Amino acid sequence: xxxxxxxxxxxxxxxxxxxxxxxxxxxxxxxxxxxxxxxxxxxxxxxxxxxxxxxxxxxxxxxxxxxxxxxxxxxxxxxxxxxxxxxxxxxxxxxxxxxxxxxxxxxx
Numbered sequence: 790x791x792x793x794x795x796x797x798x799x800x801x802x803x804x805x806x807x808x809x810x811x812x813x814x815x816x817x818x819x820x821x822x823x824x825x826x827x828x829x830x831x832x833x834x835x836x837x838x839x840x841x842x843x844x845x846x847x848x849x850x851x852x853x854x855x856x857x858x859x860x861x862x863x864x865x866x867x868x869x870x871x872x873x874x875x876x877x878x879x880x881x882x883x884x885x886x887x888x889x890x891x892x893x894x895x896x897x
Contacts, residue, residue, distance in 0.1 A: 790875035793883055794818075795836070795862040797849035800889045802880055807865070809873040818861040826862075828853065833867035834876055843895055850890035857890065 792807040794817065807813065814823055820839035828834050842848050842859030850859050864883065866874035 790865070790873070793864040793876055793878065793880060795851060795853075795864070795883070795887065797851040797861065797889060797891075802884045802887065804880060805863075807863075807875075809865075814863060818863050820860065826853075826856070826858065828864070834864060834878055835867060836862040836864050838862050845895065847892055847894045850893050852888040852890060854886050855888075859893075 790807050790809060792805045794801075794803050794805050796803070805817070807817075814837050815821065818837060818839060820841065822840045823837045824840040826836045826838055828836055836853065836858065838858050839848075839860040845859075848859040850857050851862070852858070853862070864876050864878060866876045868874050
């Protein structure tokens with residue numbers, strides 16, 4: 790399935806082919822556990838992001854539609870049964886909604 794990876798370290802947005810396995814999501818975005826942030830799109834679309842991103846001392850941040858997120862994000866779609874599907878969003882539409890914030894230090 791077609792997914793989109795947002796990497797705030799390299800400030801890139803790229804397409805990836807993906808199997809949908811949750812362990813591969815963890816490996817791809819570099820986390821132990823992830824959370825899902827729903828985003829607008831023609832279908833059910835979401836960004837998978839590190840659930841513990843704000844618990845780290847620092848991290849690279851990007852804003853998606855003015856919503857700050859820490860670490861890499863992986864965009865996938867979702868069907869009516871809740872299973873992951875390929876995204877229908879374009880790279881350009883995603884890129885236009887991102888603002889790179891750089892590395893931030895968090896006061897825990």
